[in-house]
Amino acid sequence: MNGETMSEPSAETDESVRDVVIVGSGVAGLSAAVYAARADLEPLVLEGPEPGGQLTLTTDVENYLGFPEGVGGMELIQRGKAQAQAFGAEFAHATVEDATLDDRPFTLGLASGERLRTRALIVATGASARWVGADGEDELMGYGLSTCATCDGAFHRGDDVLVIGGGDSAMEEALFLTKFAESVTVVHRREELRASDIMADRAREHEDISFRWNTELLEICGSQEDGVTGATLLSHPEGYPKERYEESASQGDAEGRAGGPRDGEDVTKETVDVGGIFYGVGHVPNTDFLADTPVPLTESGHLDTLTGMTTETAVEGVFGAGDVMDPDYRQAITSAGTGSMAALDAEEWLDTVDAAAERTEAPLSAD
Ligand code: NAP
Numbered sequence: 001m002n003g004e005t006m007s008e009p010s011a012e013t014d015e016s017v018r019d020v021v022i023v024g025s026g027v028a029g030l031s032a033a034v035y036a037a038r039a040d041l042e043p044l045v046l047e048g049p050e051p052g053g054q055l056t057l058t059t060d061v062e063n064y065l066g067f068p069e070g071v072g073g074m075e076l077i078q079r080g081k082a083q084a085q086a087f088g089a090e091f092a093h094a095t096v097e098d099a100t101l102d103d104r105p106f107t108l109g110l111a112s113g114e115r116l117r118t119r120a121l122i123v124a125t126g127a128s129a130r131w132v133g134a135d136g137e138d139e140l141m142g143y144g145l146s147t148c149a150t151c152d153g154a155f156h157r158g159d160d161v162l163v164i165g166g167g168d169s170a171m172e173e174a175l176f177l178t179k180f181a182e183s184v185t186v187v188h189r190r191e192e193l194r195a196s197d198i199m200a201d202r203a204r205e206h207e208d209i210s211f212r213w214n215t216e217l218l219e220i221c222g223s224q225e226d227g228v229t230g231a232t233l234l235s236h237p238e239g240y241p242k243e244r245y246e247e248s249a250s251q252g253d254a255e256g257r258a259g260g261p262r263d264g265e266d267v268t269k270e271t272v273d274v275g276g277i278f279y280g281v282g283h284v285p286n287t288d289f290l291a292d293t294p295v296p297l298t299e300s301g302h303l304d305t306l307t308g309m310t311t312e313t314a315v316e317g318v319f320g321a322g323d324v325m326d327p328d329y330r331q332a333i334t335s336a337g338t339g340s341m342a343a344l345d346a347e348e349w350l351d352t353v354d355a356a357a358e359r360t361e362a363p364l365s366a367d
Contacts, residue, residue: 026053028322031339159275
C-alpha cells in the first residue's frame with residue numbers, strides 16, 4: 001500500500017474489534033467474503049497492494065465452472081466483489097505490514113500506521129510474480145521488462161520479445177503477445193515444458209512463437225530512457241546453463257584466474273536484440289507479514305495449514321485460503337473453494353469460542 005489510509009474502521013476500542021478480517025482480495029479473499037458476509041460476520045476485506053490478485057492480470061479464464069464461453073479475469077473479480085458487497089462485506093484499500101497473533105483478538109499493523117483488531121483472520125494474500133534474478137532487472141522492470149503481458153503487451157507492437165519460463169503462465173503470456181509483437185521467443189531453462197498439454201500445444205502450434213530450449217537469461221540490456229534493447233542468453237545442451245555458468249565462474253580456470261567459462265567450453269553465451277522481455281516464471285506466496293508470528297510457514301514460504309480438509313493453521317483463529325497456502329493446484333476455482341472453506345471454518349470456530357465463553361460466564365446454580 002502506498003500511502004493509503006483507511007477511512008473506517010479505525011480499531012483501538014473493543015467495539016471496533018472485527019469478527020473476521022480477510023487479508024487479500026483475489027478470488028480466494030472474495031469467496032471468503034461472500035461466505036462470511038452471508039453468515040452475518042460483517043467481514044472486512046483488506047485489498048492489499050494488488051487488489052483483485054492475479055486474475056486481474058489474466059485474459060480469459062476458460063476453466064472456471066459455469067462459463068462455457070470463458071470469462072475475463074477482471075470481470076470475474078469485479079463480479080465477485082459486487083457479490084460480496086451485496087451481502088455486506090466491507091472493503092478497504094489497505095495492506096498489512098505486520099501482525100501480532102500471539103494474543104487474541106489479533107492485531108494487524110497496516111502500512112498506513114493504523115492498527116486493526118480482529119477475532120478471526122483469513123489470510124488470502126495470494127502470490128506475486130517471481131523474478132528471474134537477471135542482471136539489469138531492477139533497473140528495467142517497468143521499462144520494457146514486465147511480469148504481465150496483458151498489462152504491457154500493447155507497448156510492444158512490432159517488437160521482437162522474449163518470454164521467460166515454461167509453465168502455463170509463460171505460454172499464456174506468449175500467446176497473448178502474438179497480438180502485438182513481431183516475434184515471440186519462449187526461453188526455457190530445460191527442454192521439456194511444465195505447461196499443461198493444451199497450453200503447450202497452442203503455443204507450439206502458433207506460427208509466431210518459437211522456442212529457445214535449455215536457455216536462460218543472464219542479463220538485460222537497455223536503459224530507462226531507451227527501454228529494453230537486448231538480452232544476454234546462456235545455453236547448455238543439458239539445460240540449466242546459468243547454474244553451470246556460475247559454478248564455472250566461481251571455480252576460475254586451471255591457473256586460478258577467476259572468470260566465466262572460457263571460449264570453447266560448453267555453456268554458450270549470446271546477446272540478442274529484443275524490444276521487450278516478459279517473465280512468466282511462477283509466483284512466490286505473500287507471507288512476509290507473518291514472518292514474526294507463530295503461524296507456521298512451509299519451506300517454500302506458503303502458509304502451513306493443518307493436514308486434512310481444513311483451512312485452519314496451528315494458530316487458532318487464523319485460516320488460510322488460495323495460492324498463499326496452496327503450492328499445488330493454484331487454480332481460480334480451487335482458490336474460490338478454499339476461500340469458502342476458510343469462511344466456514346472461521347464461522348464454526350467463532351461459534352465454538354462464543355459457546356465456550358458463554359459456558360464460562362454462566363452463573364453457577366446454587367444448590
Ligand atoms: P509454474 O507452473 O511454477 O511454472 C514456472 C516456470 O518457470 C517453470 O517452467 C520453471 O522452470 C520456470 N522457472 C522458475 N524459476 C525460474 C528461473 N529463476 N529462471 C528461469 N525459469 C524459471 O508457474 P506458472 O506457469 O505461473 O503456473 C502456476 C499455476 O497456475 C499452474 O498450476 C498453472 O496451471 C496455473 N495457470 C494456469 C493458466 C491457464 O490455465 N490459463 C495460466 C497461468 C497459470 P522448470 O519447469 O524448469 O521448473
